[in-house]
Amino acid sequence: MTIFVKEAVSEQPIQTLETILVQLNGVERAMVDIEDGEVKIEYDENQVSNESIKARILQHGLHLLD
Numbered sequence: 001m002t003i004f005v006k007e008a009v010s011e012q013p014i015q016t017l018e019t020i021l022v023q024l025n026g027v028e029r030a031m032v033d034i035e036d037g038e039v040k041i042e043y044d045e046n047q048v049s050n051e052s053i054k055a056r057i058l059q060h061g062l063h064l065l066d
Contacts (some may be wrong), residue, residue, distance in 0.1 A: 001040070001043065001053070002039070002040050002041075003038075003041070003054065003057075003064055004036065004037050004038055004065040005017060005037050005039050005057065005062050005063065005064060005065070006037060006062070006063040007037070007062050007063065008034070008037040008038075008039055009034055009035070009036070009037050010034075011034075013062065014032045014034065016060065016062075017032065017039065017057065017062060018030050018032065020057060020060050021041060021053070021056075021057075024043075024048055024052070024053060024056060025047050025048060026043050026044040026045075027042075027043045027048060027053065028042045028043055028044065029041070029042040030042075037065065041053060
């Protein structure tokens with residue numbers, strides 16, 4: 001799954017985002033491109049849904065870009 005997170009262009013929000021994601025059961029890996037806020041997430045669909053991942057990001061005050 002690939003999403004874009006508005007704040008994921010500087011170090012502190014990226015660290016927060018990576019921490020949030022790896023704590024979710026089923027998320028195997030999260031890679032962030034600091035240039036444009038692109039976040040690639042590898043996860044086990046049997047353990048977590050992409051909607052759950054997005055909701056968790058939003059709960060922490062980060063914003064998804066369309």
